[in-house]
Amino acid sequence: MKTLLNTCGLLLATAPFFMSCSSEDPVEQIATKERQVKTVSDQRPGLKPIGSGVMMQAFYWDVPAGGTWWNTVRSKVQDWSNAGIDAIWLPPATKAQNGALSMGYDPFDYFDFGKYDQMGSVETRFGSESELKNLISAAHGSKLSVIADIVINHNSGGQSEFNPVSGKNYWTKFQPKSGRFIRTFEDFHPNSNYQSDTGVFGGFPDLSHKQVRVQNELWKNPESVAKYYKNVIGFDGWRFDYVKGFEPWVVKDWKNEVGGFTVGEYWDGNAGTLDWWSGQAEASAFDFACYYRMRDAFDGNNLNKLKDDMLWKRNASRAVTFVTNHDTNEIYHGKMLAYAYILTHEGYPTIFYRDYEEWLNKERLNNLIWIHNNLAGGSTNILYTDNDEYIAKRNGHNNAGLIVYINNANHWQERWVETNWSNTRIKDFTGHSGWEPVTQGGKWVKIQVPPKSYSVWAPK
Template sequence: MKRRDRFYLNLTLILSLGLLFSSCSKDEITELQPKVQSTEALNTKTTNNAGVLMQAFYWDVPSGGNWWNTIDSKVSSWSNAGFNAIWLPPASKAQNGKYSMGYDPFDYYDFGQYNQMGSIETRFGSTTELQNLINSAHNEGLQVYADIVINHNSGGASENNPYTGTDTWTDFNPLSGLFDRNYNDFHPNDIETSDLGAFGGFPDLCHKKTHVQDWLWNKSNSVAKYYKNVMNFDGWRFDYVKGFNPWVVKEWNASVGGFSVGELWDGDVNYLNWWANEANSSVFDFACYYAMNDAFDGNDLTKLNNNMMWKQNATKAVTFVTNHDTDEIWNKILAYSYILTHEGYPCIFYRDYEEWLDKAKMNNLIWIHNNLASGSTSILYSDNDEYIARRNGWNSSGLIIYINSSNNFQERWIETNWSSSTIKDYTGNSSWEPVTQSGKWVKIQAPPHGYTIWSTK
């Protein structure tokens, strides 16, 4: 007989002992059950659940200029599911024209209306289709975040460069007539040999140049203000921020406002937090990403005790399970159950939601995030196979998340914030509806290779 079958056969007996357990003291319970870890809150800040971010693309989405229309057809359902924003790929014309994913930018003001780089439309569509998508998203209550690539450029013509003594591909004369640039605007130049990092051999923009600052964020028709005021983007995802100093993002944000997040690909929490504070921006929580990979694929849930950006600075942490550049975590549904119940701003990858995972389970987790997951976090228990944490509640009653990576059903006594209250599992993975004791303790369970999420009825 399977463990699960034995478990349900004994369910009636367990429930019949409820009155006996309810008369036990906390000390008596912990003598019978393994003690939990300290319930000290990891972060004293509470976060307002603003929603969930959708990364609305993946690498090499279908070419042919129809991607904006594809996303346009989905924004209503995404809004209904509980997303609050979408992140689009780099939207302007790049060197590879209709074949480019946008990370080799040429003309920041060509969204698919000029015949250059071998095409009029971008890989994703036309300017009109992009504007229609943004309008549709706004009508559905969704914000739209632009992917901003300002470390490097591509597609310039060759010119003699006195700073290198060679010809360089640094002569940019886009058909939009806006933000022309030459060797003076790239590294090396008369004021700076290099900044923090070049990428892929592309010409590396010098952000200390007045001409570059004016066209990126200072002028009334700068890239930042054009994206904000003409194209109506609401926020920014900054690509490869390791390549330049954080003051660049800070200046951009001061110029136009809006949400921003930086791609600082590093697992060092202190570095992530330093950058976020210096840039006045959120940052992707790569420390959390690496810890989840070790925890869920390495079969050691104690790795979730590691320090992460959301634990150090939750209001500036964007958590994620995968993205267009990296897809290492295989136990994805457990990872999503983690980021959608913990602090930080969770980002969901398009293909995970639309193609690879159970959408009903994802929608359930999104609902739980938006309705139950608030307040500070306390880790109640962890070992190789089990992890239990409590969100202590802010404008809702909070929750308990129980993740079980073992091959068997697991049960454990834990301390809640609820006294003499009926609770239930909001995932439907357990049919139990136990009553917490007057001392707030209760036994909960989780299925093998699964999770349960508990809160008051």
């Protein structure tokens, strides 16, 4: 899905040190079942396992036109890999109705990656087919997987033709220059087999996925869209756009046919609904429940909202967490706090290109990526929350785990917490605090956090 939003980036402010002791109330513990993010079994040799690090959304809405974007991303993949990224998510890569101006969400020719002169251009907004292949090759050389954004709910740019089922004309005659997946009204809603199965998205005709021919052309045939993306262009996984527009079995069948990491955009803030969809599709889902709870917590100044239900709390192996994407940017004032949250908690976190490259402190984000990849293992216990404090513990999985302390107040705070470590010196791996306390024999220790900031504690 696509939305054009005004966005801004705010760096966290620092303030002089001063102490404000919080009350030492009994901690509230909310345990979550230990889960590990799944990795795909059919990855190309030599790539980092997807889910072992962090995903980069390698675009934003209205990236520069002119065919330069693939080369821009190519120049960054090695640095991203060095920072701990394990996969990059690219925008829809094939020719769309708006040609060289399109962000790709109005798909026309699924086999034109910037090769054919149609829709007013040869290249896509992002570049040529050869430049895309060079980018993917560079990403693979940097051990990164490449996730394709797949738009199969609707098509755009077809010619008008009469539909005898409805007795009306629709824009459903598609004759792309690639000569592949030529479409007529029978491939859309309604058609002679599914007369009542109608659907239109934004005025675009919706593909009829129950039609066997559509299934064959999209993912089943040896020369299908999915297999061409994977075997010829080199993509490794899939981000499905607007999965509310078709049934979960479509994503499941696609993934079972061609393999690869799979995540769907099911735009819904209800964690139960997301859990249902990911179970039916047997795929990951973007954790919109987590996104909306973070918005309420950090911009709404109520960190108690972080105790609410989220997909990662129900099934972390299926949750892809995010702070911002090309459609949404509602977390303004607490954006770094939100990144501290998703990069220390369960789920597979995503970083947004503009947050990383333009708007926020890259050094701080790299530090959180390192913390995620090296310390943030195991199940989660929420130790304390109030309006402006949040403390949680990761219990460790092949590592010592961590304690994250997030502070949305305008002053320093400190609190006693129970750790997993007895008689152990710990430190704040963010560098925000210079304390290096030793935990007591009973595993308790006092930790601190700066104003409008966070600290992450683990054995030194």
